[in-house]
Amino acid sequence: MNELLEKEKTILEKIADIYIFIMILLFPLIVDKTGFFHILECKWRAYASIAGTYFLLNIFIILYFMIFKKTNIFRSNELSIIQWLAIAFLGVNILSCFTSPFFGKYNLFIGVGRGEGLIMMSFYTLSFLFVSLFAKFKRKYISYFTISSIFVSLIAILQYIGFNPFNMFQDGIGTHNVSFMGTIGNVDFVSALYCIFLPISFSAFIFLEDNEKWEKILHLLSVLMGFFIIGIIDVQSGKLAFLITLIIIFPFILLNNRRLSRFLTLLATILMSYCINVILNPEYHYDLNHLGLYFQFNYIVVLFLIVCSILIYLSYVLKKIDYTCSNNQRIIKMYYLGIFGCGIFALLVLYFGNFKSGILYEIHELLHGNFDDNFGTYRIFLWKRTLTLIPQYLLLGSGPDSFAIRFMAKYTNDIAAIGPLTINDTAANVYLTMAMNIGIIGLFTYLSFLFFQLREGIKKIRYSDFFASFVLLVAIICYLIQDFFNLSLVIVTPIFWLLMALHYKSIFVEKRKFLD
Numbered sequence: 001m002n003e004l005l006e007k008e009k010t011i012l013e014k015i016a017d018i019y020i021f022i023m024i025l026l027f028p029l030i031v032d033k034t035g036f037f038h039i040l041e042c043k044w045r046a047y048a049s050i051a052g053t054y055f056l057l058n059i060f061i062i063l064y065f066m067i068f069k070k071t072n073i074f075r076s077n078e079l080s081i082i083q084w085l086a087i088a089f090l091g092v093n094i095l096s097c098f099t100s101p102f103f104g105k106y107n108l109f110i111g112v113g114r115g116e117g118l119i120m121m122s123f124y125t126l127s128f129l130f131v132s133l134f135a136k137f138k139r140k141y142i143s144y145f146t147i148s149s150i151f152v153s154l155i156a157i158l159q160y161i162g163f164n165p166f167n168m169f170q171d172g173i174g175t176h177n178v179s180f181m182g183t184i185g186n187v188d189f190v191s192a193l194y195c196i197f198l199p200i201s202f203s204a205f206i207f208l209e210d211n212e213k214w215e216k217i218l219h220l221l222s223v224l225m226g227f228f229i230i231g232i233i234d235v236q237s238g239k240l241a242f243l244i245t246l247i248i249i250f251p252f253i254l255l256n257n258r259r260l261s262r263f264l265t266l267l268a269t270i271l272m273s274y275c276i277n278v279i280l281n282p283e284y285h286y287d288l289n290h291l292g293l294y295f296q297f298n299y300i301v302v303l304f305l306i307v308c309s310i311l312i313y314l315s316y317v318l319k320k321i322d323y324t325c326s327n328n329q330r331i332i333k334m335y336y337l338g339i340f341g342c343g344i345f346a347l348l349v350l351y352f353g354n355f356k357s358g359i360l361y362e363i364h365e366l367l368h369g370n371f372d373d374n375f376g377t378y379r380i381f382l383w384k385r386t387l388t389l390i391p392q393y394l395l396l397g398s399g400p401d402s403f404a405i406r407f408m409a410k411y412t413n414d415i416a417a418i419g420p421l422t423i424n425d426t427a428a429n430v431y432l433t434m435a436m437n438i439g440i441i442g443l444f445t446y447l448s449f450l451f452f453q454l455r456e457g458i459k460k461i462r463y464s465d466f467f468a469s470f471v472l473l474v475a476i477i478c479y480l481i482q483d484f485f486n487l488s489l490v491i492v493t494p495i496f497w498l499l500m501a502l503h504y505k506s507i508f509v510e511k512r513k514f515l516d
Contacts, residue, residue: 016135100399111401113425131501149197153225156182176284191238237485261318268311275304397439430483472503
């Protein structure tokens with residue numbers, strides 16, 4: 001009986017391994033002949049096919065062994081609180097869908113807006129459950145993320161310098177238009193994907209001591225190419241997420257000379273990506289319908305090169321200075337207290353300062369209670385009105401991906417008054433959108449699920465050595481921060497749920513190592 005059970009586990013592990021490979025390395029690259037025009041529909045169909053096949057194979061194998069071999073794999077798999085919360089989240093989505101006042105009139109299985117209806121919400125949750133139950137964590141998955149980042153960046157770079165791989169730019173959308181890039185689409189979603197890819201490459205390069213030389217080169221290349229694109233698309237939410245994530249993990253970089261040395265190398269790499277951007281200097285000639293590259297080598301480039309050289313030199317020097325205080329919790333606590341103090345001081349400056357324009361002015365006004373609709377690139381307009389709508393269906397919301405039904409019916413005139421009429425189908429904030437769609441019960445369940453994920457990951461930090469779980473945890477934190485300013489979409493969200501499943505498995509692997 002045990003032999004049959006092990007055979008079943010092995011088969012399920014292999015299927016999970018294939019699914020993970022496809023989702024990380026191939027799914028981001030999947031496009032169809034329509035280019036950017038129907039990229040959402042293309043990704044939706046692709047993910048539904050990939051995930052649906054994965055689920056059916058798992059169910060078939062489980063039923064086969066259960067019926068014909070009299071084995072039950074679930075007897076040897078006790079569910080954790082994280083997995084139970086994932087199941088509860090799925091249950092809330094189902095309840096919200098079938099109790100929705102719009103269920104009979106609208107297709108909430110697909111969704112009304114972004115295709116984030118019950119089908120996709122179920123697929124995200126089931127993918128987490130199947131991978132967390134049956135996959136076996138492998139270090140190569142971290143390399144998968146880095147390699148995928150390189151492929152996505154390469155396509156975006158080729159587009160930026162005038163090529164059109166996969167014929168993504170069509171009918172008026174040109175290579176000079178950086179609102180759409182790569183095989184991802186809108187630059188906000190490109191930024192969201194990089195909030196997974198780049199923190200993994202960044203933290204893997206710094207914290208994983210057993211990296212092979214080729215892995216280090218790949219991580220560096222991923223950071224160089226990724227931040228080159230980040231500089232082009234200039235999405236503020238992504239930059240803010242990277243900055244806050246770096247502030248959070250920075251004390252763990254400082255406590256070891258090898259990590260600090262690698263960090264300086266990465267910093268030089270990031271600066272070099274911006275330096276290359278300055279050198280290329282593309283310019284689109286509308287009258288000729290031609291993109292030209294006008295290479296320049298000015299004082300800014302020289303300054304970048306000097307700073308990069310200094311950083312590389314300091315990185316080399318730090319390698320020779322052997323120190324470590326990884327177990328010094330007092331230093332870490334003092335750092336976070338200092339960050340908290342700096343944050344309070346910054347808020348006081350922003351509150352009392354006299355700012356005339358820009359983001360600092362907007363924060364200053366928000367602190368004084370002025371929630372102008374134009375602040376936050378239209379987000380304050382969305383957030384204010386979303387908060388007034390949430391109480392209407394407080395507990396279970398109005399159904400998965402039903403935001404547009406309620407928001408547009410209530411605020412069409414407000415939208416028209418502020419500018420050209422657009423369809424607002426999310427709050428540009430995952431958490432507020434979720435509260436409106438599946439209620440505070442759904443949001444609370446999701447936040448509880450995230451809390452226990454983060455808690456288990458953070459608990460591992462007390463050990464002196466850093467394993468893969470920390471690398472994946474950094475990416476989860478970065479992505480969750482950008483979720484405050486972005487939306488859930490099948491183009492990126494399935495990869496995030498897979499990331500959480502792999503993080504869960506990496507915790508299990510490392511916990512077992514320490515127990516052994």
